[in-house]
Amino acid sequence: MTDLNLKESARDRIKFLMEIYELATPAAIETATGLSQHTVKSILRRDSIGPKAAMQLSKTLGISFRWIRYGEGVIEKPGSEIEGYIGHPSEEVAEKIRPPIATDLPLNFILIAKAKATLGAGGGVIPEEGNREEAYAFRREWLKKIGCTVNRVILVDVEGDSMAPTLFDGDTVLIDLNRADLREGRIYAIAVGDVVQIKRLQRLAGDRIRVISDNSAYHSYEVSAHDIRIIGQMVWFGRTAV
Numbered sequence: 001m002t003d004l005n006l007k008e009s010a011r012d013r014i015k016f017l018m019e020i021y022e023l024a025t026p027a028a029i030e031t032a033t034g035l036s037q038h039t040v041k042s043i044l045r046r047d048s049i050g051p052k053a054a055m056q057l058s059k060t061l062g063i064s065f066r067w068i069r070y071g072e073g074v075i076e077k078p079g080s081e082i083e084g085y086i087g088h089p090s091e092e093v094a095e096k097i098r099p100p101i102a103t104d105l106p107l108n109f110i111l112i113a114k115a116k117a118t119l120g121a122g123g124g125v126i127p128e129e130g131n132r133e134e135a136y137a138f139r140r141e142w143l144k145k146i147g148c149t150v151n152r153v154i155l156v157d158v159e160g161d162s163m164a165p166t167l168f169d170g171d172t173v174l175i176d177l178n179r180a181d182l183r184e185g186r187i188y189a190i191a192v193g194d195v196v197q198i199k200r201l202q203r204l205a206g207d208r209i210r211v212i213s214d215n216s217a218y219h220s221y222e223v224s225a226h227d228i229r230i231i232g233q234m235v236w237f238g239r240t241a242v
Contacts, residue, residue, distance in 0.1 A: 010049040013071060014040065017061070022140075024149040025178045031152070033060040110143070111135040114155040114172070138174075146235055152177045153235075156189065158198060162213040163187070166200075172238045173198060179233035182209065189231040192223060198234065 023029045026040035035056045043049045054069035066072045113135045136155060143150055158171040166187070167173065175189045182188075187200050190211070200212040209228055212220045 008071060009047045010071075011044050011047045013068060014043055014049070017057070017068075021061070022144065022150055024144075024147055024152075027178050027180075028149045028152055033057055035060075108140050109137045110140050110150050111137055112150075112153055112155055112174070114157070136172075148174075148176050148235060149178055154232075156198075158237075162215050162218045163198060163200075164215045166214045167198065167237060168239065170240065173234045174236040174238075175232040176235045177232040179235070180230045182230060183233070187234040189234065191229040191231060192227060196231070201230075 018024065018029065021032065023032055026037040026044075029035055029040050030037050033056060035053055039053050043053065049069060051069060054065055057063070057068050058065040064073050140150060143153065154175050154177065155172055156175055158167050158173060159169060161169055173189075182201050182203055184203060185200060187198060189196065189198050190201070191197075192211070197211075200214060202210040202212060204210055204222065207225045208222050209225055210220055210222050211228070
């Protein structure tokens with residue numbers, strides 16, 4: 001890691017950590033370090049980081065408390081004054097932020113696992129981990145360019161034709177698990193009760209959401225925002241030409 005005597009703002013230091021650890025969002029920081037999204041957003045908004053938040057990042061990432069808190073010294077130091085220091089980064093955090101599959105690929109590529117379930121009108125579930133026996137290579141820089149965190153994306157197969165002509169049966173979609181906030185007209189993997197689907201979403205008045213099938217042969221429907229879980233947004237799809 002680069003030794004930097006940064007004197008910039010707390011906001012700049014947090015953004016720098018997000019970049020070098022490929023933690024694209026506050027949600028990704030929470031996953032990797034345990035620091036809440038609310039706290040991260042507060043740091044970015046107020047341009048100030050408190051001692052508890054600085055210590056949490058210091059312990060989990062294994063870098064200097066004083067650098068995080070005040071911008072003093074170097075970001076990495078040999079050894080530490082921090083009790084419980086276990087390396088850079090800690091094994092627990094490294095497991096969360098490293099690529100999902102260890103490979104012999106060039107460093108500019110990463111393998112993304114495909115989930116065993118399918119997304120469609122017939123249900124299914126998104127597993128906690130992808131199927132490590134079926135994975136596909138993507139360029140790290142491309143994932144970063146479209147705003148994805150490498151260990152927060154998953155590939156899933158589409159089942160059925162309810163999203164035709166946008167998506168067809170057998171297409172593979174890349175789901176960004178960090179993008180769970182509804183943006184008008186985007187396509188999402190969603191769970192309504194026990195049914196997992198891929199649909200286009202539209203926000204309505206009164207805390208309602210319209211779940212839209214692109215195929216006019218299928219009816220759209222409305223649900224309360226409390227009754228739907230957005231798993232993630234589709235950011236790419238692939239199709240076999242046969």
